[in-house]
Every structure is written in C-alpha cells, then in structure tokens.
Amino acid sequence: MSDAETIYKTDALIADDIDAYLETHQHKSLLRFITCGSVDDGKSTLIGRLLYDSKMIFEDQLEALQADSKTVGTQGQEIDFALLVDGLAAEREQGITIDVAYRFFSTEKRKFIVADCPGHEQYTRNMVTGASTADLAVMLIDARKGVLVQTRRHSYLCNLVGIKNIVLAINKMDLIDYDQEKYDAIVADYAAFAKEIGIESFTAMPISGINGDNITENSANTPWYKGTPLMAHLETVSLNLDADQDKPLRMPVQWVNRPNLDFRGFSGQIAAGSVKPGDAIRVLPSGKTSTVSKIATLDGDLDEAVAGQSVTLCLDDEIDCSRGDVIAASDDPPEASDQFEATIVWMDDEDLVPGRAYWLKLGTQMVSVTVQAPKYTVNVNTMEHMAAKTLDLNAIGVAEIATDKPIVFEAYADNRTLGGFILIDKITNATVGAGMLHFSLRRAQNVHWQATDITREAHADLKNQKPKVLWFTGLSGSGKSTIANEVEKLLNVMNRHTFLLDGDNVRHGLNKDLGFTETDRIENIRRVGEVAKLMTDAGLIVLTAFISPFRAEREMVRAMLPEGEFIEIFVDTPLEVAEQRDVKGLYKKARAGELKNFTGIDSPYEPPEKPDIRVNTVEMTPVEAADYIVRQIAPLK
CATH class of the missing domain: 2.40.30.10 (Translation factors)
Structure with a gap:
C-alpha cells in the first residue's frame, strides 16, 4: 500500500470517528441547571471545578487561569476556579458574581448548560433570569453559615418558576472538618423550610468545590455519605421530557x-x-x-x-x-382571556405603578397590560403575606392584571411557555418584572362584547366628520382649558359635533373619588381615555384638557384609539410663566407645603417628546393658538 493510500485511509478513519463522535453528542440529552444561594457560598468555584474536571478547559485557558490565580485569585490557591466564570472586571475585583454567566460543558453521558447566578440581593432579578429556563438548581450553602435569607429567597424563586429538581450542596465542608453532625443539622433546617414553601423533595450532598470532594467521585473525607457524587447525579437525573x-x-x-x-x-x-x-x-x-x-x-x-x-x-x-x-x-385547546391573577417578581429600581400600562410579553404574544395594586407581597423569610400598595426592587407579590386584548395562556404550573411572562416599560423598553399566571378571573369569562348593528363609522358619517380626540396637555396654568374652549367654539361655528372634557369638571363627578397621588392620576387618565373612546365611537370630536403629566398614560390613551384619531397637543408654557399666572393660587399653596403632589413642584411633569401639535402661549394668544390648532387638524372629514 502506498503512502498516499495509507494517508487517505487514515484520514477516512479519522473522519468516520469524528462523524461518529458528532452523531453521539448530537443525540445526548441536554440539562440546563443553575447554581444559586447566598453571597460567597462558592457557586463560581463549583462551576469552575466542574469545567476543569470534565476536561472542558483548553491548555491556553489553563495557563491564563493559573497566571490570573497568582494575581487576582484567592491567596494560597494554585488555581482559582471562580475566575473561569467571573468574567466581568468588577466581579474579579470584588470576588463576587454580578451578572448571570452561562457556560457549556459535556461528558460522555450528557450535555450541560449551567448558569452561575449572583448571590447578592440587589441582583436577584438576574437570578430569576437564569432560573426561568433551568431544569435543575444546585442550591449551595456555606457549611459554616447554614441556611441564610438569600438561600430562602432563591429556594422560593426556584420553586416559584417550577424547578422540580433541587440539589442541596453543602459546600466548604473542608472548613468544618467534614463534620457530619453540622451537615445533618443544616439539611434538617433546610428540609423544614422547603416543606413550608412546597418543595416536595431535594437531594442533599456534602461537597468542597476547592478540593473536589464529592464532585466527580465520592470522597474519602466523607465516608458517612452514601449518595452519588454531584457529576453522577447531574448525568442521570430525570428531565421529565416525556x-x-x-x-x-x-x-x-x-x-x-x-x-x-x-x-x-x-x-x-x-x-x-x-x-x-x-x-x-x-x-x-x-x-x-x-x-x-x-x-x-x-x-x-x-x-x-x-x-x-x-x-x-x-x-x-x-x-x-x-x-x-x-x-x-383541535379537541383540547388552551384558554384565551384578558384578566388574570399572577405572581410578579419586580426587577426594576423604580417601583411598580399600579394602573400604569406596561408591555406584557408571553411566548410570542405582546400586549398592553395594567397591573392592579398587589393583593399582598411575600416575606420569603417567614412566608408571611404582607399588605402592599406597590412592588419595589426584588419584591414578590400577587396581583390582578388586565390585558388590552385576550391572550392564549395556560397556568404556569402546567406550561412555562404559555404561563410565564415579562413586563416591559413602554417608555424605556427595560424589562421591569417577570410573572407567572395562576388562572383567569371568572368575570373575564362571563363578560362578552355585545355586537351592535350601528357602527362607529355610521355614527361618524351621520355627523359628516371624522372622530378625533384632541388631547391638551401642559402644566397647571398653561392655558389648556382656555385654548380648548376656543377650539371648540371654532369647531361649533363649522357645524362640527364636539364635546369638551375638562380636568376640573370631570373630578366633580366621574372621578370625584380620586386624589392626586401618582396612582390616582393614572386612574384619572385611564377613565377619561375610556370615556373619550366611547365618545369617538359615537362619532364625536372630543377635546380634553388635563395636565396628564406622564407620557406612559398619554400613550395608553393613544393605544385605545384607531391610528390617527389621537392628537396630542402640547400647551408649552414655562413653569415660571405658569406660576406667575397662578389664577387659582395653587402654586402658592404648593410652595407653602399646603398642597401635596402638585405637578411641577413636588410631582414631575413629563413633556411630550414628539407632540402632534405644539403651541407656545408666551408667543400666542389663546385665540391665535386655537386658530392654529384648527388649521393643523383640518380637514375634518
């Protein structure tokens, strides 16, 4: 056989081996798991050890790791395994995990994607992100410290997002001389807590991430432990795919x-x-x-x-x-509804604003949603249900939510994809919360839209006009009501059918039960928006004069109406000018502390970024402003 033939056959055999290897690995099952727990429990070190022991580190990575261990690693360690996972400079400097780090590794039996979740309370939102797609959680506990508040919080969240497989890894056993009594006490303490929150079972094991005890093989330092090592458990645990x-x-x-x-x-x-x-x-x-x-x-x-x-x-x-x-x-479809009870984990530095519209993303569905004030929040330490008016960062609460149109869903306990959702701020597009649907509210199933024969188009044609909402917004004293009144007078002369909803007038009747807190202001605008929508259905041109200080609520009303029917008119008046006018004496009272939550003084005003029409009342009289607005909205048919 010639050298060329030998090389050809050798290459063919290598190619066959590679194909066989890829075929084998392609059909391995995939386990997604997270490591979680309190600060400095050794989560990153454990993952680094798993990567190292599964031979998933290249030589150049190992050399770099050894070099980094000498400069930024823990003193006394030849290899600081945590550095394999802690990729951010801030994480290496502080020796903590801030963001969720995902790593892939593989053994002969299974493929793995592991998420290293941060332990600090302020980064709990990052932990929820990692847990949302996990099949298993490795809950680490420092053997010296036992069950801590963050251990309880992470356990509650793991159970909340539906992780059924939990490994309780009592880490740093080398620092308590592998004491079985202390280990048993920690397991008993955790078992009592787990039962309270509904965790039906878990697998406990004593480990040392630094020394590798019970990671890939049973350790001689814990002869009393009769279970399997961690890696063997990860390779064989059932995924319940069937x-x-x-x-x-x-x-x-x-x-x-x-x-x-x-x-x-x-x-x-x-x-x-x-x-x-x-x-x-x-x-x-x-x-x-x-x-x-x-x-x-x-x-x-x-x-x-x-x-x-x-x-x-x-x-x-x-x-x-x-x-x-x-x-x-076809014979067993899921439900569709627009009102639900849900558990929400709040992830934003800014508190939840009840009544404000957010985006809700569930699977591939995206709808507008409002969240009511929570029924209660959960104290993860005591499992106590506590009264609350809102949700702050990392708070867990149960609340009712309402979407602007029906969504297809199933309870999160039955289907993560159709039961788990995220909340997105409409202005910043930041993810502010994650939630799990429990069930639809009975009233949502009992209330149906009643079809009528006379359409909104028929109402509008009868009046020979196109319905619109002219939404005047601006500071108190800017001249909104005056200009809106002048606009309605011009439209009346033009034989247009109109109605003016004024902020003060509405608060004498429809909204007399509302105050001026942020939540009440939002509900005030929501109600006015619904009334304005009904009036446009009747074919009217509706004028509204409200401070309406928040962009999100003005956009909420815009979303209620067909495209082009909502006209945002910014009555642009500087605060100092509005305060000089102060016809009602409100600014004076607010400055004296006699009037709380007054826009421009101790409550913010968010001016429109791109209003449909802007009028400057310093440069225009009310009559001139009204004439300009009418010319801008023409033609009206």
Missing part, C-alpha cells in the same frame, strides 16, 4: 415562513405535546381549524415532532395565522 410530550399540542407561532409563492408554513418551537401530518389543529385566539399537511425542518420533513423541537407546520387550509397566535390540538 411528561411534556404527553400533553396536548401547544406551539406559539414565531413567524410565518413564506420563502416563495409555493410554500407557506408557520414556524415555532413546540411547547408541549406532539404533532403528526394529518392531525387536526386549532389556531388561537381566532379559533380557526385546519389539518397539518407537512412538518418541515432544515433537515427534511418529519413524520412526527415533539415538545422542544423547532419546526415549520404547513396546513391544508389557507387560514389566517400570524406571529403571536398559538397552534393547538
């Missing part, structure tokens, strides 16, 4: 796949159940039905797809289906 596959089909539609005129499919990841060609399906919330004709993937068509797989479903019928819809089993 349980998800045995449920009815649920697939949130991620996007409509239309590469050409001959192909139309609906792509997404199957959240529960299984599907085959020929299966009857129902698209929600529309309720349209069809039959699956084909299951397409990049690797070819499938005879069956199950929970966890990302596929494209082709249907027999050309029915309306788009992103945000859910394809479900």
Whole structure:
C-alpha cells in the first residue's frame, strides 16, 4: 500500500470517528441547571471545578487561569476556579458574581448548560433570569453559615418558576472538618423550610468545590455519605421530557415562513405535546381549524415532532395565522382571556405603578397590560403575606392584571411557555418584572362584547366628520382649558359635533373619588381615555384638557384609539410663566407645603417628546393658538 493510500485511509478513519463522535453528542440529552444561594457560598468555584474536571478547559485557558490565580485569585490557591466564570472586571475585583454567566460543558453521558447566578440581593432579578429556563438548581450553602435569607429567597424563586429538581450542596465542608453532625443539622433546617414553601423533595450532598470532594467521585473525607457524587447525579437525573410530550399540542407561532409563492408554513418551537401530518389543529385566539399537511425542518420533513423541537407546520387550509397566535390540538385547546391573577417578581429600581400600562410579553404574544395594586407581597423569610400598595426592587407579590386584548395562556404550573411572562416599560423598553399566571378571573369569562348593528363609522358619517380626540396637555396654568374652549367654539361655528372634557369638571363627578397621588392620576387618565373612546365611537370630536403629566398614560390613551384619531397637543408654557399666572393660587399653596403632589413642584411633569401639535402661549394668544390648532387638524372629514 502506498503512502498516499495509507494517508487517505487514515484520514477516512479519522473522519468516520469524528462523524461518529458528532452523531453521539448530537443525540445526548441536554440539562440546563443553575447554581444559586447566598453571597460567597462558592457557586463560581463549583462551576469552575466542574469545567476543569470534565476536561472542558483548553491548555491556553489553563495557563491564563493559573497566571490570573497568582494575581487576582484567592491567596494560597494554585488555581482559582471562580475566575473561569467571573468574567466581568468588577466581579474579579470584588470576588463576587454580578451578572448571570452561562457556560457549556459535556461528558460522555450528557450535555450541560449551567448558569452561575449572583448571590447578592440587589441582583436577584438576574437570578430569576437564569432560573426561568433551568431544569435543575444546585442550591449551595456555606457549611459554616447554614441556611441564610438569600438561600430562602432563591429556594422560593426556584420553586416559584417550577424547578422540580433541587440539589442541596453543602459546600466548604473542608472548613468544618467534614463534620457530619453540622451537615445533618443544616439539611434538617433546610428540609423544614422547603416543606413550608412546597418543595416536595431535594437531594442533599456534602461537597468542597476547592478540593473536589464529592464532585466527580465520592470522597474519602466523607465516608458517612452514601449518595452519588454531584457529576453522577447531574448525568442521570430525570428531565421529565416525556411528561411534556404527553400533553396536548401547544406551539406559539414565531413567524410565518413564506420563502416563495409555493410554500407557506408557520414556524415555532413546540411547547408541549406532539404533532403528526394529518392531525387536526386549532389556531388561537381566532379559533380557526385546519389539518397539518407537512412538518418541515432544515433537515427534511418529519413524520412526527415533539415538545422542544423547532419546526415549520404547513396546513391544508389557507387560514389566517400570524406571529403571536398559538397552534393547538383541535379537541383540547388552551384558554384565551384578558384578566388574570399572577405572581410578579419586580426587577426594576423604580417601583411598580399600579394602573400604569406596561408591555406584557408571553411566548410570542405582546400586549398592553395594567397591573392592579398587589393583593399582598411575600416575606420569603417567614412566608408571611404582607399588605402592599406597590412592588419595589426584588419584591414578590400577587396581583390582578388586565390585558388590552385576550391572550392564549395556560397556568404556569402546567406550561412555562404559555404561563410565564415579562413586563416591559413602554417608555424605556427595560424589562421591569417577570410573572407567572395562576388562572383567569371568572368575570373575564362571563363578560362578552355585545355586537351592535350601528357602527362607529355610521355614527361618524351621520355627523359628516371624522372622530378625533384632541388631547391638551401642559402644566397647571398653561392655558389648556382656555385654548380648548376656543377650539371648540371654532369647531361649533363649522357645524362640527364636539364635546369638551375638562380636568376640573370631570373630578366633580366621574372621578370625584380620586386624589392626586401618582396612582390616582393614572386612574384619572385611564377613565377619561375610556370615556373619550366611547365618545369617538359615537362619532364625536372630543377635546380634553388635563395636565396628564406622564407620557406612559398619554400613550395608553393613544393605544385605545384607531391610528390617527389621537392628537396630542402640547400647551408649552414655562413653569415660571405658569406660576406667575397662578389664577387659582395653587402654586402658592404648593410652595407653602399646603398642597401635596402638585405637578411641577413636588410631582414631575413629563413633556411630550414628539407632540402632534405644539403651541407656545408666551408667543400666542389663546385665540391665535386655537386658530392654529384648527388649521393643523383640518380637514375634518
């Protein structure tokens, strides 16, 4: 055999080995798990040890790790395993974890994605992010300190987000001389707490991340421990994948796949159940039905797809289906509702504002939502339910929420994808909260929209005009009511059908029960927005004169109306000018402390960033401003 033939055959054998290796690893199960617990319990060190022992560190990484260990690592350690995970400069400087660090490693039996979650209370929101997709949690406890407040908080959150597999790793056993009595006392203490919060079972083990005791093999230092080492447990723990596959089909539609005129499919990841060609399906919330004709993937068509797989479903019928819809089993579909009870974990430095509109993202669905004042918050130390008017950073509370349109859902306990949601601030686009739906409120199922034969278009045609809401906003004393009154007079001369809703007038009747706190101001605007919407349904041009100090609430009203019907008019008057006018003497009282929550003094005003119309009352008289506004909104039909 020639050298060339030998090399060719050798290369072919190597290629076969590589293909076999990739094939083996491709079909390994994947375990997502987190490490959590209190500050300095050794979470990062444990993950570093797992990476090191599973041979997932390259030589150059090992050399860099050894060099870093000499300069920024813990003194006395040849290798500081925590440095493998603590990637941020601030984390290395302080020796703490701030952000969630994700690492991948693999053994002969299973693939793993591990999230190292921060222990500090102020970073609890980051921990929830890591826990939301995990199958298992390794709850670390410093053997010297026992069960701490943050241990309880993280355990409660793990149980809340549905993690059933919990490993209680009593770490740093080397620092208590591997004392079994102290270990047993900690396990007993945790078991009592776990029972209180509904954790049915957990697996406890004594470990030392630094020395590797009971990480990959049983340690001679703990002959009294008869369980398996941590790595063996991670490799063999059941993932309950069959349980998800045995449920009815649920697939949130991620996007409509239309590469050409001959192909139309609906792509997404199957959240529960299984599907085959020929299966009857129902698209929600529309309720349209069809039959699956084909299951397409990049690797070819499938005879069956199950929970966890990302596929494209082709249907027999050309029915309306788009992103945000859910394809479900025709004979066992999920519910759709717009009012719920939910548990919310608040993640923002700014407190929850009850009544304010946020974005709610659930699966691929995105809707506007308002959150009511919490029924209660949970003290994770005592499990006590405490009265609360809002939620602050890291608070956990139960509240009722209402979406602006029905969403397809299931209880979080039954389906994480259709039961777990995040809340997003409409102004900053920051994620401010995460939540779990419990159930829809009964009144949501009993209240239905009553269709009427005379449409809003018919009402408008009868009045020969296009409905609009002219929303005047500005500081107290800016001239909103005066200008709105002048605008209505001009429209009246033009034979337009109008109605003026003035802030003071509305508070004499509809909103007389509301004060001037931030929450009451939001509810004041919500009610006015709903009334204005009803009036536009009647075909009217509605004028409103309200300070309406918050952008989010003005945008909430805009979202209630068809595009183009909400006209935001900023009556731009400097504070010093408005205060000089002070016709009602309100600024004087506010300055004297006699009037609380007064806009511009001790309560903020958020001016429109891009108003539809701006009028400057320093440069214009009310009559001139009114004439300018009417010309801007013309034509009115």
